[in-house]
Amino acid sequence: MIQELQNNQPLKLGYINHWLKENSANFNMSIEKTECHKWKKWQRNKSTFVLPCLCPTRNNECVFIDIYRELEKYVQYIKTEAFYKNLLEEYYRIQHNQNAVFEWVQDIKQYGNELLSIHPTIRIKITSRPYYQENIELKENELPYLWEFKEIYQGHYYSDEYENYINY
Numbered sequence: 001m002i003q004e005l006q007n008n009q010p011l012k013l014g015y016i017n018h019w020l021k022e023n024s025a026n027f028n029m030s031i032e033k034t035e036c037h038k039w040k041k042w043q044r045n046k047s048t049f050v051l052p053c054l055c056p057t058r059n060n061e062c063v064f065i066d067i068y069r070e071l072e073k074y075v076q077y078i079k080t081e082a083f084y085k086n087l088l089e090e091y092y093r094i095q096h097n098q099n100a101v102f103e104w105v106q107d108i109k110q111y112g113n114e115l116l117s118i119h120p121t122i123r124i125k126i127t128s129r130p131y132y133q134e135n136i137e138l139k140e141n142e143l144p145y146l147w148e149f150k151e152i153y154q155g156h157y158y159s160d161e162y163e164n165y166i167n168y
Contacts, residue, residue, distance in 0.1 A: 010120075010138055011137065011138050016071050016074065016075055020068065026064065027064070028043075030065050031061075034059060034061035036059075036065075038051065039062070039065050057128075066124050070122045071136075077114045077117075078143065084145035087108055087111070088145055091104060091152060098165075102162055105156045105157055105162060109157075112149075112150070112157060120138045122135070
């Protein structure tokens with residue numbers, strides 16, 4: 001299944017949604033089959049945080065579950081492009097007023113922080129010794145407003161000026 005995803009890279013959002021829907025039953029079946037009990041525990045209580053796999057060599061089910069969850073997480077965090085476009089339009093209206101920008105960062109913190117863990121490349125560890133990972137590339141230019149918003153948000157959120165502003 002990794003090969004199928006890699007053959008279609010960079011992945012478009014529509015393809016990801018289709019793939020998730022097509023593989024929903026495989027996802028649940030893999031949770032039942034895997035030797036990693038953390039996934040069964042997660043399935044019972046979806047609010048449980050799942051730690052990264054520490055197995056030296058991961059079984060196919062565990063790798064598949066990890067890929068599925070990462071793609072699912074990516075889709076869940078993504079709002080519509082219009083949503084991010086509106087946030088950017090608001091930002092560009094106030095970009096020359098530092099206090100207004102910092103208030104904007106405070107107001108949209110929830111959306112900005114959701115995107116901090118989103119990257120155009122999903123990395124899935126296959127083995128730890130020797131270390132080997134597979135990468136799945138997402139189609140970055142499909143969501144230009146999302147990536148622009150993330151870059152602007154991070155630039156302000158991690159700035160010394162913003163740090164001083166919120167601690168003042």
